[in-house]
Amino acid sequence: MAGPSSRMLALLSLLQVHRDWPGDELAGRLDVSPRTVRRDVERLRDLGYRVESLRGPAGGYRLGAGSDLPPLLFDDDQAVAIALALAVAPASGADIAESAARALATVRQVMPARLRARMDAVRAVTTTGRTRTDPDVLVAVTEAVHLREVLRFGYGDDEAPRHVEPHAVVARNGRWYLLDWDLDRQDWRTHRIDRIVPRLRTRVVFVPRAIPGGDPSAFVSARFKGSDHDDVWPCVGTAVLEAPAGSIAPYLPDDAELEALGPDRCRLTRGSWSWEALAAAVAAPAVDFTVEGPDELRAATAALADRLRGASAR
Numbered sequence: 001m002a003g004p005s006s007r008m009l010a011l012l013s014l015l016q017v018h019r020d021w022p023g024d025e026l027a028g029r030l031d032v033s034p035r036t037v038r039r040d041v042e043r044l045r046d047l048g049y050r051v052e053s054l055r056g057p058a059g060g061y062r063l064g065a066g067s068d069l070p071p072l073l074f075d076d077d078q079a080v081a082i083a084l085a086l087a088v089a090p091a092s093g094a095d096i097a098e099s100a101a102r103a104l105a106t107v108r109q110v111m112p113a114r115l116r117a118r119m120d121a122v123r124a125v126t127t128t129g130r131t132r133t134d135p136d137v138l139v140a141v142t143e144a145v146h147l148r149e150v151l152r153f154g155y156g157d158d159e160a161p162r163h164v165e166p167h168a169v170v171a172r173n174g175r176w177y178l179l180d181w182d183l184d185r186q187d188w189r190t191h192r193i194d195r196i197v198p199r200l201r202t203r204v205v206f207v208p209r210a211i212p213g214g215d216p217s218a219f220v221s222a223r224f225k226g227s228d229h230d231d232v233w234p235c236v237g238t239a240v241l242e243a244p245a246g247s248i249a250p251y252l253p254d255d256a257e258l259e260a261l262g263p264d265r266c267r268l269t270r271g272s273w274s275w276e277a278l279a280a281a282v283a284a285p286a287v288d289f290t291v292e293g294p295d296e297l298r299a300a301t302a303a304l305a306d307r308l309r310g311a312s313a314r
Contacts, residue, residue, distance in 0.1 A: 154197035168216035226273035233271025237297035275300035
């Protein structure tokens with residue numbers, strides 16, 4: 001170590017990475033004596049870090065959570081990651097845009113010039129959208145998930161209380177969702193957190209259930225696609241469009257597949273929650289097309305054509 005300051009930073013970095021450190025192992029890592037480690041630990045405590053001593057033959061140390069926020073230590077990559085996360089925070093759906101902007105200004109101010117240059121090289125333009133989630137509600141719901149505590153809340157304009165076992169909080173397209181087991185309906189449900197109105201804590205602990213498929217994000221995504229289990233569209237079809245692939249691609253969802261068949265033709269494969277909705281999506285680009293299959297999509301396209309002819313006649 002070049003000196004006490006550098007050694008203390010190295011010690012703090014080790015304590016932040018590993019929960020429990022035997023004193024001898026810390027001394028070996030820092031190439032100092034156990035007595036020096038004890039002295040550096042005391043200096044960290046004087047700076048506000050809550051370093052706890054561990055009992056045992058060799059003793060040891062653990063970095064605990066304190067009542068105050070002491071100075072934090074990040075390496076270069078962590079500092080840039082935090083700054084970029086704060087920059088895009090307004091797009092998360094949580095109503096923290098102002099707080100994130102102030103935090104970003106604080107972090108950027110204390111960054112070395114080399115790190116500010118790295119951060120400024122990535123300019124993120126974000127849209128906040130119309131849906132904002134109260135951060136206090138988001139924290140309360142997330143805490144209930146962590147504590148495995150039954151959650152009681154009103155939902156939107158419905159004042160009847162819901163009773164659920166909260167299992168996961170999922171961010172999707174700028175909104176936050178709670179994946180839970182609804183105790184009244186005895187089924188899995190997703191609730192938008194911006195519509196949740198928490199009631200008094202129940203303090204009733206539950207045993208977590210196995211989420212179908214094991215992945216909360218995939219399960220919520222599957223529900224949005226009209227599926228109860230697999231994260232796939234229940235209706236998938238293919239059509240050939242009489243238009244260049246480049247003119248169609250900007251208007252397609254990420255999970256659609258587009259194959260160029262020449263300068264003025266392309267093959268589109270995409271899914272939807274119903275055949276009728278899929279037929280409308282295929283027809284949306286307003287170009288001539290031919291349905292390749294399956295038969296359900298052909299029938300839905302014919303039915304859509306009949307409805308449109310009837311609407312125009314009326």
